[in-house]
Amino acid sequence: MAQPTRAEVVEAELQRIIPILVVGVLVFLLGLFLVYLSTKATWMPFPVGVIVTLVGLGIAGYGGWQYLQLNNLPSYRAVCPYCERPTLFLAPPTEDYSCEHCHRVVAIEGGQVVPPMVLVCRHCGAPQKVSPRAKMFICDQCNGQNDLKPAAPKPGVAAAVAAAPDESIEYTTYDLVLVDAGHNVEEVLDILGALLAAPRDHCRGILKDLPMVILVDLPRRKADSYRRMLRDAGATAEVHPTGQYRPPARQERS
Ligand SMILES: [Zn+2]
Numbered sequence: 446m447a448q449p450t451r452a453e454v455v456e457a458e459l460q461r462i463i464p465i466l467v468v469g470v471l472v473f474l475l476g477l478f479l480v481y482l483s484t485k486a487t488w489m490p491f492p493v494g495v496i497v498t499l500v501g502l503g504i505a506g507y508g509g510w511q512y513l514q515l516n517n518l519p520s521y522r523a524v525c526p527y528c529e530r531p532t533l534f535l536a537p538p539t540e541d542y543s544c545e546h547c548h549r550v551v552a553i554e555g556g557q558v559v560p561p562m563v564l565v566c567r568h569c570g571a572p573q574k575v576s577p578r579a580k581m582f583i584c585d586q587c588n589g590q591n592d593l594k595p596a597a598p599k600p601g602v603a604a605a606v607a608a609a610p611d612e613s614i615e616y617t618t619y620d621l622v623l624v625d626a627g628h629n630v631e632e633v634l635d636i637l638g639a640l641l642a643a644p645r646d647h648c649r650g651i652l653k654d655l656p657m658v659i660l661v662d663l664p665r666r667k668a669d670s671y672r673r674m675l676r677d678a679g680a681t682a683e684v685h686p687t688g689q690y691r692p693p694a695r696q697e698r699s
Pocket residue numbers: 525526527528529530544545546547548549
């Protein structure tokens with residue numbers, strides 16, 4: 446991140462200040478020892494011990510003063526629109542930053558937080574807060590992936606994309622369904638991570654909930670090549686025309 450958070454600045458400052466404090470204390474202790482020595486040994490003049498002690502105090506004092514200055518660093522609260530927790534900066538953020546708490550990217554325009562869009566997951570219908578920068582989002586509820594480009598509207602679960610596309614684009618696209626991860630789970634996780642640009646933990650979550658539509662609105666060739674990648678890794682994947690796939694009814698265990 447180009448713009449460091451306040452916590453990052455404080456951390457960097459501490460890295461600089463703590464050695465100063467340590468050196469100051471060590472020099473101070475050395476000075477005390479020399480003062481003590483001058484009372485025992487005649488070759489050690491008393492003023493030398495005093496001077497070293499004072500130098501130690503001076504260095505430690507300088508370090509302490511620098512430490513106190515940290516409290517005077519300016520602080521600006523940028524409240525995350527997703528988790529509503531603040532991230533502190535030295536100045537209002539001027540560019541996108543990732544939230545310290547939920548790690549989502551908060552979009553900044555003109556020094557202001559751009560409010561997230563609320564979109565409806567096309568797989569389960571749950572409303573989700575989505576970054577205006579997002580090209581896709583993965584639903585917190587069902588882990589289904591939603592691409593944010595005009596797609597053939599699906600009856601029932603309508604994708605409430607903010608920028609309602611007027612032109613109905615006629616094209617046939619395909620959804621990639623991961624049916625089974627097979628035995629090479631780690632390799633499949635690698636592929637999922639690359640395909641979804643999602644963290645590994647998230648991909649692991651997907652594997653717990655198969656079968657699942659993992660990518661939607663793909664051109665045929667792309668969908669086929671992704672399916673091949675997954676099959677080569679030992680997973681079972683299927684390609685269905687967008688919106689056509691119906692997962693088998695989940696057996697409810699009670
Ligand atoms: Zn957050």
